[in-house]
Amino acid sequence: xxxxxxxxxxxxxxxxxxxxxxxxxxxxxxxxxxxxxxxxxxxxxxxxxxxxxxxxxxxxxxxxxxxxxxxxxxxxxxxxxxxxxxxxxxxxxxxxxxxxxxxxxxxxxxxxxxxxxxxxxxxxxxxxxxxxxxxxxxxxxxxxxxxxxxxxxxxxxxxxxxxxxxxxxxxxxxxxxxxxxxxxxxxxxxxxxxxxxxxxxxxxxxxxxxxxxxxxxxxxxxxxxxxxxxxxxxxxxxxxxxxxxxxxxxxxxxxxxxxxxxxxxxxxxxxxxxxxxxxxxxxxxxxxxxxxx
Numbered sequence: 001x002x003x004x005x006x007x008x009x010x011x012x013x014x015x016x017x018x019x020x021x022x023x024x025x026x027x028x029x030x031x032x033x034x035x036x037x038x039x040x041x042x043x044x045x046x047x048x049x050x051x052x053x054x055x056x057x058x059x060x061x062x063x064x065x066x067x068x069x070x071x072x073x074x075x076x077x078x079x080x081x082x083x084x085x086x087x088x089x090x091x092x093x094x095x096x097x098x099x100x101x102x103x104x105x106x107x108x109x110x111x112x113x114x115x116x117x118x119x120x121x122x123x124x125x126x127x128x129x130x131x132x133x134x135x136x137x138x139x140x141x142x143x144x145x146x147x148x149x150x151x152x153x154x155x156x157x158x159x160x161x162x163x164x165x166x167x168x169x170x171x172x173x174x175x176x177x178x179x180x181x182x183x184x185x186x187x188x189x190x191x192x193x194x195x196x197x198x199x200x201x202x203x204x205x206x207x208x209x210x211x212x213x214x215x216x217x218x219x220x221x222x223x224x225x226x227x228x229x230x231x232x233x234x235x236x237x238x239x240x241x242x243x244x245x246x247x248x249x250x251x252x253x254x255x256x257x258x259x260x261x262x263x264x265x266x267x268x269x270x271x272x273x274x275x276x277x278x279x280x281x282x283x284x285x286x287x288x289x290x291x292x293x
Contacts, residue, residue: 001258001262001264002151002263002264003263003264004230004265004270005266005269005270006269006270006274007269007273008150009274009277010055013146013278013281014059014277014280017280017284018058021059021060029291030089031060031061031062032061032091032092032283032284032287033061033062033090033091033092033283034061034062034090034093035064035094036049036063036065036094036095037066037077037081037095038066039067039068039072039095039096042098044236045096045097048096049096051276053065055276056283061283066080071100074102074108078111081108084116085112085113085116090116091118091283091286092117092118092282092286092287094279095108095112095119110123115289115290116286118279118282118283119136120139120172120282121138125137126172129176130175132180136282137172137176137278137282138167138168139276139278139279139282140168140211140271140274140278141169141176142278142281143276144176144271145183145184146274146277146278147270147271148183149183153228155183155185156185156186157185157186159187159189160177160178160205160207160209161188161204161205161209162174162177162189162191163191163192163198163202163210163211163217163251164191164192164210164232166211170192170209170211171190173232177207177209189201189205192212198222199221202222203222203223204224207230208227208229208230209230210229210231210233210251211232211251212251213233214251215235215237215249215251216249216250216252217233218257219257220256220259223260223261224260225260226260226261227261228262228264229257229261229264230264230265230270231251231264231266231267231270231271233249233267234248234250234271235248235251236248237249252267254267
């Protein structure tokens with residue numbers, strides 16, 4: 001069993017980007033710029049955005065953070081996004097999800113300029129992804145693909161099972177694994193809460209991506225020997241022994257599943273770190289696209 005170490009792979013991505021931004025700086029060119037919008041004070045969202053800002057610095061990017069109170073009205077957020085859309089110094093815009101209930105997630109995503117949609121959630125980005133055209137790929141599935149590529153895991157002709165059908169992870173993950181690319185070329189089954197024979201399907205899988213947000217859902221009796229298991233789950237579980245008061249758990253029963261795997265991602269230290277690395281790559285692509293157009 002080999003760990004798919006998100007720390008190693010994400011650092012490799014950041015080092016590569018840092019070389020490029022150092023060259024831009026040497027050439028007296030503007031640096032890539034990511035703008036983040038955070039609404040409310042959700043603990044997990046605070047952590048994610050702070051990490052994204054820190055990683056921007058490591059990659060040599062410029063970053064801006066815009067905070068709004070939970071009760072901020074929708075029009076105010078839309079006005080800020082439109083301002084950033086029109087700012088030629090901003091390459092990528094991300095609005096941290098989830099949003100307060102009174103703000104329409106669909107409306108907010110749709111208002112972001114598709115050329116700055118580094119989260120890859122805009123319908124234009126999704127449409128291009130489905131058609132196999134160059135586009136911004138949602139960061140978590142993109143991060144998984146970067147990890148498979150880094151570790152040179154053979155995917156062509158393999159049977160992959162994706163558990164979870166969210167627009168953020170499950171659906172785009174199934175599309176990427178099935179595309180005529182390397183990594184890719186898998187035969188993919190997308191499973192969800194209404195799948196009746198999930199265990200039997202998983203036992204056939206060479207690759208399993210667990211992305212449903214249920215702690216330790218994937219158990220050892222659902223995984224065949226030498227499978228590759230990717231755990232996308234990040235759930236905070238109360239733990240009085242931790243200084244933070246919680247620990248992070250994944251969707252996979254790691255302790256019992258890991259011995260059966262050829263490769264497996266840990267939580268934390270796996271896909272979460274790759275999500276941010278992929279977001280940085282998307283931001284750099286947005287910068288290049290703008291400056292080469």
